[in-house]
Amino acid sequence: MVTQKLLLMKLLLIFVVLFFASTDTTGNLTGVTSYYLSLNSQIQQEAREEVIQIISKQNMRSGLKDSFSCKTFEDLSSMSLLNFILKESLRLIPPAIAVFRRQANKDIKIGQFELKKGDLVNTHFIQSQANPSIFENPDKFDPYRWMNGKDSQYGFSFTPFSLGPRNCIGQYLAMIEGKCKLANFLLNNDILPNKSQQIGLEMKIIYGLSPDNLVYFKKR
Numbered sequence: 001m002v003t004q005k006l007l008l009m010k011l012l013l014i015f016v017v018l019f020f021a022s023t024d025t026t027g028n029l030t031g032v033t034s035y036y037l038s039l040n041s042q043i044q045q046e047a048r049e050e051v052i053q054i055i056s057k058q059n060m061r062s063g064l065k066d067s068f069s070c071k072t073f074e075d076l077s078s079m080s081l082l083n084f085i086l087k088e089s090l091r092l093i094p095p096a097i098a099v100f101r102r103q104a105n106k107d108i109k110i111g112q113f114e115l116k117k118g119d120l121v122n123t124h125f126i127q128s129q130a131n132p133s134i135f136e137n138p139d140k141f142d143p144y145r146w147m148n149g150k151d152s153q154y155g156f157s158f159t160p161f162s163l164g165p166r167n168c169i170g171q172y173l174a175m176i177e178g179k180c181k182l183a184n185f186l187l188n189n190d191i192l193p194n195k196s197q198q199i200g201l202e203m204k205i206i207y208g209l210s211p212d213n214l215v216y217f218k219k220r
């Protein structure tokens, strides 16, 4: 009986961790991306054309307009501009701004920092992802900076899902979800800015924009 209860508790804990680690973060990613697209109508249109071009082959077969009904994994991986747009959003406003702190298990020198065993260490994604010596015009929303395999060049400066053995287990799912949602938004709506709102940045558990209603969806 006790072991059953323990097992249930463990399952509940796993559910809670996965639920909180996965829902707000990806929701925030698509929200922030929609906001940037609302401000950049040219990029929005290019992204829409990419989606239409990729799924039009499928549509011809099925006659469906709803991209959820007809996207395949191959379609998603061909959506390179959407991929760059999501990455650029993650660079500018990463839902997680840091890792959970780590403890040094030995004395070590990292760059200019001398750490003693037991010291607590953390990183700061916003700072590294806006480093002007790595990212030209770091404050500009420029998805094209990711073209031509620049990812490898950015290396440790772009870490929205962290790196190493405790990095995000859901990062590929997050990008797939992001692409599915964006593709659907773009196919069915024009994304317009809500100019009446005062835009701010907010740090709750997740880092993101505030308030919530920063864009309008106008049915196409």
Ligand code: HEM
Pocket (backbone or CB within 6 Å): 017, 018, 021, 022, 023, 025, 026, 029, 094, 095, 096, 098, 099, 100, 101, 159, 160, 161, 162, 165, 166, 167, 168, 169, 170, 171, 173, 174
């Ligand atoms: C845009 C979406 C997401 C972002 C920005 C994000 C970010 C992160 C980051 C930075 C970490 C590392 C934390 C650390 O090292 O201290 C992490 C870990 C984790 N993420 Fe995500 N995540 C996202 C989506 C997801 C999804 C969709 C899932 C589940 C399906 C998920 C599950 C997890 C779990 C379980 C861990 C802990 C891994 C471990 O400690 O070994 N995340 N995430």
